[in-house]
Amino acid sequence: MTPLRQRMIDGMQLRNLAARTQKNYIAHVAGFAKYFGRSPAELDIEAVRQY
Numbered sequence: 208m209t210p211l212r213q214r215m216i217d218g219m220q221l222r223n224l225a226a227r228t229q230k231n232y233i234a235h236v237a238g239f240a241k242y243f244g245r246s247p248a249e250l251d252i253e254a255v256r257q258y
Contacts, residue, residue, distance in 0.1 A: 211248050212236075 215236065219229045239258055240247045 209246070211246070 212233065215233070216229065219232065224232075236247055239250070239254075242258055243250055243254055
């Protein structure tokens with residue numbers, strides 16, 4: 208697991224998000240990264256707009 212993904216999971220758990228919500232958020236971020244073929248850490252707000 209990447210440090211970025213772990214940080215995201217830790218933040219969601221800290222906010223007491225439901226397990227299903229956490230799973231969905233992780234899946235959406237993974238899809239975002241796959242779309243661009245790069246780590247989300249390398250993408251910026253313009254990538255979000257394009258996506």
